[in-house]
Amino acid sequence: MNETETALWWARVRAAGPQRVTSGDAFPAGMLRLVEPDVTAVWLLPAVPEGAGPGVTEELGLPLLAVEQPNDTARVLAACLRCCWVEPTGPMWPGAPASRDAVASVFTKITNRDEIASHRAMIAAIRRLAAAGWVLWDEPGQTVRLGPRVAAWGSADSSALRELWRLLPPATGAPSSDTGRS
């Protein structure tokens, strides 16, 4: 792939989010290749050098685009992480699918809200997260998986998230061996 094609791929992902391509395709320089569990497809995710990520923008005190309902969106992402990152000593991607009810049970435990309000907020947040590639939402099947963007978290982020995982309650009905494993 030449420089023009590489630049075009980076721009495509900027415009439309992480892209799913067939695993045999040539892939653009500087991107992470995240192989789907069935190995027939890969997600392309741009990886910028350390010091060029969105976190730097925040350190500089510059404004970022505001997320709608930031608190609920973050809590739902945390609940998805708790359910889909089955083995937190290992990598997050690809993780395992989790049912909407499993995610809802974690979200309800951490928000302590009535079920109807909680459900509405959760679905809205899942849709927002899915639109941005943080989760993959199978609406007909009502299951959630972690999205390709989670692979952009560096090792420091992953350790912090591993701690968060341990603090969060497990999904109702999840095997108890799931909790507190280190």
Next chain:
Amino acid sequence: MSDTNRAHPVFEPILAEVSEQHRDELLAAFAAVENSSHPVPEVQLLALRDATLRRNLQRLLHRVGRTLVAVGGTHWTSGYRDDVAAELTVSGWNALPVIDRAVLVLVLIHSVAIPRSQGVLGGDSWTSAQPTPADELLRYAQIQKGDVRAALQRLRARGLVQPAPTRGRGAGNGPAYLPGPQLHRLTPPARRALQEELILAAAPDSPLAAAIRARRAHPRGEQ
């Protein structure tokens, strides 16, 4: 999970030419213009102030399909390279649904095109402080009002429209919108193309529209 310590195949050819300190400055400026929701003041970052470093930043952005855009003489942001934007559009990579585009165009007509034609708004920017009342967007809509509201919500999430401040608009007025900060990312040719498309759509029989068509048919002398 991302292996950021290895030499980056896209960034390294440029970064290898500069000192360690300038390398950090370049990366910080890259992060700032690519991720900040608003244009970045050049006083804040050396790689935006210094012409040589800024040229290197431009080369970095070029390699990922982007370019630097100057805003108001003292601020910078980034946008798609014009050749890349053209290619993305031709091959259908426009991420906005048709309804969102329609609502955005209405906001641009009310907040920018009309005030500009009245001489209230100068320059070629597509940002403005002239609010477009939500009623104005809903009144003539041939689609469901709920769909317009949903489109406004999506456009707001993308920074393409923003709620107008309520101060000075008087009590009892409904919500109103302004073009969002992401419109600063349009390059000068993209700003001009948008203006021309609006003229072609709004007044196809005008002499101005004829001139635009003629220039597009014979692009000699352009660039």
